[in-house]
Amino acid sequence: MALKPQPGIMDVSPYVGGKSKVEGVDRICRLASNENPLGASDAAKEAYQSIADDLHRYPDGGSYLLRSGIADAENLDADRIVCGAGSDELLGLLIQSYVGIGDEVVYNEHGFLMYPIGTKIAGGVPVKSAEKDLRIDIDAMLAAVTEKTRIVFLANPNNPTGSYVTEHELRRLRSELRGDILLVIDAAYCEYVDNADYISGASLVEENDNVVMTRTFSKIHGLAALRIGWAYCSTEVADVLNRVRGPFNVSLAAQAAGVAAIQDKAHIERSKELNSRLLNWFRQQVAELKLTTHDSVGNFVLVNFGGAERAASALEFLKNKGVLVRGMAAYGLAEHIRVSIGTEEEMRVVIDSLTAFTNE
Numbered sequence: 001m002a003l004k005p006q007p008g009i010m011d012v013s014p015y016v017g018g019k020s021k022v023e024g025v026d027r028i029c030r031l032a033s034n035e036n037p038l039g040a041s042d043a044a045k046e047a048y049q050s051i052a053d054d055l056h057r058y059p060d061g062g063s064y065l066l067r068s069g070i071a072d073a074e075n076l077d078a079d080r081i082v083c084g085a086g087s088d089e090l091l092g093l094l095i096q097s098y099v100g101i102g103d104e105v106v107y108n109e110h111g112f113l114m115y116p117i118g119t120k121i122a123g124g125v126p127v128k129s130a131e132k133d134l135r136i137d138i139d140a141m142l143a144a145v146t147e148k149t150r151i152v153f154l155a156n157p158n159n160p161t162g163s164y165v166t167e168h169e170l171r172r173l174r175s176e177l178r179g180d181i182l183l184v185i186d187a188a189y190c191e192y193v194d195n196a197d198y199i200s201g202a203s204l205v206e207e208n209d210n211v212v213m214t215r216t217f218s219k220i221h222g223l224a225a226l227r228i229g230w231a232y233c234s235t236e237v238a239d240v241l242n243r244v245r246g247p248f249n250v251s252l253a254a255q256a257a258g259v260a261a262i263q264d265k266a267h268i269e270r271s272k273e274l275n276s277r278l279l280n281w282f283r284q285q286v287a288e289l290k291l292t293t294h295d296s297v298g299n300f301v302l303v304n305f306g307g308a309e310r311a312a313s314a315l316e317f318l319k320n321k322g323v324l325v326r327g328m329a330a331y332g333l334a335e336h337i338r339v340s341i342g343t344e345e346e347m348r349v350v351i352d353s354l355t356a357f358t359n360e
């Protein structure tokens, strides 16, 4: 008899991350994964190195110091925080915990691919809700809900579109959803947003037992390699996650560097300032090339080439110049590419390469 994985698993198209190398090209601009171009803070690097003599020890399974560090920095309750190996792990654990075979998970049309992937792994059915002009449409999300819906996922801001849902709309979504549906707000990019009508979702978590906010150290904190994410949720959901997660799911190095990173407010501010300056500059330069970009409150932006073939040629052209950005076909946005905001020098290289491409 042949081995057979659980239903749904073979329907998964494995997640393909951003490229990091090009054969024969030395200087590479890595702008495909929304990483922090300044890297991690010096304090985080020092903390990472400081644990070298303890590598034979298991880490604290409850990530106590990391949870306390996050709670202090963000003014939250440490008992409602669960840390994970990247927010990816926590998104998957939430699905595993609340979604069974045949249950439905609603997510927005251009939402993060890990939502449908995690749902299929659990044997659930991913249900896409249409967006309007690359913005999440709360009415469409509510209309996609059925009696089988267990979770509604929403990234705010959304990757890859860069748009966001206002506090008012987010609250309306929660109040119009059934109480037995978990609302997961993936706030991976929230630190970049300054808009007055935006909230990360922490207050909604404190007001409702059925809301989870997920966060990451992979973006503004520049620690993608260490895989650190956290969920903010009710103590009941935290109890569930603590039962299903691995007992030592966050490494010692990750915990040490994470505490230092979240305390380094100057590095966070520097990273944010660089991003907003270069995002504006880049969009203006792209407009001069007669290409359109979409409003983005994240550390990335979609550039529209007006057609899938043109976008694919641009992707290839940029790759040959050592500029690695992300093709968007997997997100149903094949006429776009997504460019992460890098250093000033990197963004100039992208503009020079796009100029050469449009002049070809």
Ligand SMILES: Cc1ncc(COP(=O)(O)O)c(C=O)c1O
Pocket (backbone or CB within 6 Å): 033, 034, 085, 086, 087, 088, 089, 112, 155, 158, 159, 186, 188, 215, 216, 217, 218, 224, 227, 228, 229
């Ligand atoms: C919206 C969104 N959520 C979650 C993640 C995963 O982040 P992590 O590195 O914490 O797993 C990403 C990474 O690109 C993302 O864009």
